[in-house]
Amino acid sequence: MSLDVRVTANQDARPKPPSVDLPAPAILPGDQALFLSEGIGGLDEGAHFLDALAPDEWTRLRAQGRQLSFRTGEAIFNQGDGHGGIFIIEAGDVRVFYTAPSGREITLAYWTKGHFIGGPEMTGGGVHIWSGEALSDCRILFLPAPALKKLVVEMPNFALCLLQGLAAKGRCYSAMAQMLGTRSVIERLAQFLINLGDLHGVRDGRAIIINAKVTHDQIAAMVGSTRQWVTMMMKRFQKDGLLSVSPRHIRIERPHALMEMVSKRGA
Structure with a gap:
């Protein structure tokens, strides 16, 4: 009997749920203050x-x-x-x-x-x-x-x-x-995701699961953009394999790739 490889391929393309046990996602801001910055040092x-x-x-x-x-x-x-x-x-x-x-x-x-x-x-x-x-x-x-x-x-x-x-x-x-x-809007988005990972991240191998509820509207208001642009860029990041998004979590699949996006400007 032959296998329908197209079904398997479609299933593999879907974002996989976190493989670690997580508590309920935090509600922003969490335990400490949050604002747009180049890191989480000094936020509180x-x-x-x-x-x-x-x-x-x-x-x-x-x-x-x-x-x-x-x-x-x-x-x-x-x-x-x-x-x-x-x-x-x-x-x-x-x-x-x-x-x-x-x-x-x-x-x-x-x-x-x-x-x-x-x-x-x-x-x-x-x-x-x-x-x-x-x-x-x-x-x-x-x-x-x-x-x-x-x-x-x-x-x-x-x-x-x-x-x-x-x-x-x-x-x-x-x-x-x-x-x-001094930062482009895409750099601000990447930096904000990195900061969320540092504040609310749970390691799963090389990936980081952001265990916090955050909407595209919230991200847009923080990085100075529109919800439509944020939605478009999040889809692009998923297509490029940088992120996986589920209804409850954002999973940063390639943290170093995001960090390169915000550090390349100084090169």
């Missing part, structure tokens, strides 16, 4: 900007702030709204994004517990130049501008902590600006 530096506060200083800080709660999908602040203080994330995840006049969005960062959002204004005045939305149920400590000024004057240690937090934010947005200004 800003989460520790208040670590130097003494217990009594923390008590004074909380007494000056207001506890706020946000449900998944709720706006924490909106682009164009008046600015009145900063928000410290005590639980949950927040996406900060800019919306162009055309309606197109670019994700600036995903922030997690310990980070503050709502800058760059610190002491009130002006308007928010981007928006923040809760990706999960969030608990936020809001420090109004008058309270912030009072704490800076009365607690020098807090003022130093705030400077550290601002420095971390500056490094974040500098990294994003460098990526957008």
